[in-house]
Amino acid sequence: MSASQSAARRTVLKGAAALAGAAGAGLTLAACSTEAGGAAGSPAVPGGPVELGAATDVPVGGAKLYREQKLVVSCPAEGRYKAFSAQCTHAGCILDKIEEGQGNCPCHGSRFDVATGKVLRGPAADPLAAVPVKAEGGKLIAG
């Protein structure tokens, strides 16, 4: 390898290292973005009544996540329902699943009791916002 070829190779390698560093920084920023949940800046609770479908979709003693409507509904006893915003109170991500009565925030790992809205694990400090809900004609209506 000639001296000029060696210098060119070093330049290419430096460029690749700089690109890798920039890409790494970008990934770090993306991982911390509130855009991951797609909800930052949008209201935590619906502005008006939202129909959620059949009340029987929510199991007695369980809960159902309505991710599109940003709501979670629990059913502590037959015919009784409680609804909460599914928007995490930490940075606004939308809960992604319910496991063993706990709503999970995919952004930073907060957990909420979906029967009460209370924080079970931070970093969120505030409970989920309660939303009025009722069953009418077999359908759930929240807001």
Ligand code: FES
């Ligand atoms: S947005 Fe950070 S834990 Fe939910």
